[in-house]
Amino acid sequence: MPSSPELDENDLDTIPPPQPVFHAEQALLGALLLDPHRLGDVTGISADSFSTAAHAALFAAISTVPPPDPAEHANTTWLNKVLAKGREQNRGLTVSYLHDLIQVCPWSRHAPAYARMVEAEHARRRIRAGAEQLVQSAHDVSLPHPVQTVLDEADALAMVVDDIAARFPPRAGVLPRTAAPPPAIAPDHTEAVQEEQLLLATATAHPADMESVQWLFPDDFTLPLHAGLWQCLATLTRRREPADPVTVLWEAQQRGLLDDGSDPGEVLRLLAEPVGSVEHWGQRALQRSLLATADNTGRRIEAYVRDLANTPFQLVVGARRSLADISSIRTRWQRATGTVPPQRPRPAHTTRAGPPTTTAAHTARSVRATR
Structure with missing residues (x-):
C-alpha cells in the first residue's frame, strides 16, 4: 500500500x-x-x-x-x-x-463588538450562498420548470437580504464598491438564434400578433441584429404601415442595421420562414432573457460579496438593486404567461431609531393642539 x-x-x-x-x-x-x-x-x-x-x-x-x-x-x-x-x-x-x-x-468587555464582526461575516456568507444557488439554478438544464425555480431562488435570496437589513439597516448613499463580475463562460446561442429567427419571421408574417407580445423587449434578444429587426417590426405596426420582409428590410436600412455588413438577402430569407405562433416564440425568448438576467444578477452579487471592503450595509443595497432587475422581468413574464402568484410578505421598512415616544408626550401634544 x-x-x-x-x-x-x-x-x-x-x-x-x-x-x-x-x-x-x-x-x-x-x-x-x-x-x-x-x-x-x-x-x-x-x-x-x-x-x-x-x-x-x-x-x-x-x-x-x-x-x-x-x-x-x-x-x-x-x-x-x-x-x-x-x-x-x-x-x-x-x-x-x-x-x-x-x-x-x-478585552473581554469588547465581546459585543467581536460578535458584531462575526455576525457581519456570517451575513456575507449567507448572501454569497444565495447568489451561488441563484446562478446554479439559472444554468440547470435538468429543471422541469426553470423559470419558477429561478424565481423561487431569487425570492429566497431577497428574504435573506431583508433579514440581514433588519440587523444592518442600509444607509442612504452607501453603495457597494463597483466590481465587475468575472466573465461568464460564453453560452451556446445556436438554439436561441434559431428561435429568434423563427419569432421574427412569424411576426413578420402575422404583424397583428405583435399586439399580444408587448411584454417582449429588444433587450431580450441575444443578437443586436435581431433586436433591431424587432424594433423595426414594432415601429411598422405602431405606424400601421405594411409589414413584410421587404418593408422590414427597408426600415432596417434606415436605422443603420445593415452597416455592419449584414447581407440584405440573408435578412430577407430570415424573415420569410414563419413557423408556429408569435406568442410561443416570444415566451421562449423571454424565458431565456429571464434566466440570463438571473445569472447576471447572481454573479454581480457574488462580485460584491467577494470584495471584503463592502460592509453588510453596502451588500444589502447592492443586492437589492441587483434583484430589482429580476423583479422587472418577472412582471413581464407574469403578463406573458398569465400567472400572478401571491406576493410574498415583506418586512416593514427599517428606519433608524429615534427618540422614544411616550404616552405623556402624545397627551401633551394633544392638549396643546386643542388650546
Whole structure:
C-alpha cells in the first residue's frame, strides 16, 4: 500500500492565512470563556454564525452549559464542562485551545463588538450562498420548470437580504464598491438564434400578433441584429404601415442595421420562414432573457460579496438593486404567461431609531393642539 504523502515545510506556504473574522471569532470565544456572564451581551449570532466547526461547537457549548456564579469568573469546573459538551460535536477541541482563546482575547468587555464582526461575516456568507444557488439554478438544464425555480431562488435570496437589513439597516448613499463580475463562460446561442429567427419571421408574417407580445423587449434578444429587426417590426405596426420582409428590410436600412455588413438577402430569407405562433416564440425568448438576467444578477452579487471592503450595509443595497432587475422581468413574464402568484410578505421598512415616544408626550401634544 502506498504511504500517505507527508506535508513538506514548503507546503505550509500554500495554506492561506486565516481571514480577519477567524481572529474575531477567537476573541469572542476567549471573552466568553474568560467572562461567561458576557454571553447576555452577545446578540444576533448563533452557532451557525461561525466559520469553523470547532468554533461553532464551542459557542454552542458555552450557550448550553449553565454559567458559574455571576460573582465569579470562569473556573476550571465550568471550563471542563464546556469542553466536554463541545467535544460531543467536535472531537478536535482541546484544553490547550481553550486556554489559547483566552490568551488571544484583547478585552473581554469588547465581546459585543467581536460578535458584531462575526455576525457581519456570517451575513456575507449567507448572501454569497444565495447568489451561488441563484446562478446554479439559472444554468440547470435538468429543471422541469426553470423559470419558477429561478424565481423561487431569487425570492429566497431577497428574504435573506431583508433579514440581514433588519440587523444592518442600509444607509442612504452607501453603495457597494463597483466590481465587475468575472466573465461568464460564453453560452451556446445556436438554439436561441434559431428561435429568434423563427419569432421574427412569424411576426413578420402575422404583424397583428405583435399586439399580444408587448411584454417582449429588444433587450431580450441575444443578437443586436435581431433586436433591431424587432424594433423595426414594432415601429411598422405602431405606424400601421405594411409589414413584410421587404418593408422590414427597408426600415432596417434606415436605422443603420445593415452597416455592419449584414447581407440584405440573408435578412430577407430570415424573415420569410414563419413557423408556429408569435406568442410561443416570444415566451421562449423571454424565458431565456429571464434566466440570463438571473445569472447576471447572481454573479454581480457574488462580485460584491467577494470584495471584503463592502460592509453588510453596502451588500444589502447592492443586492437589492441587483434583484430589482429580476423583479422587472418577472412582471413581464407574469403578463406573458398569465400567472400572478401571491406576493410574498415583506418586512416593514427599517428606519433608524429615534427618540422614544411616550404616552405623556402624545397627551401633551394633544392638549396643546386643542388650546
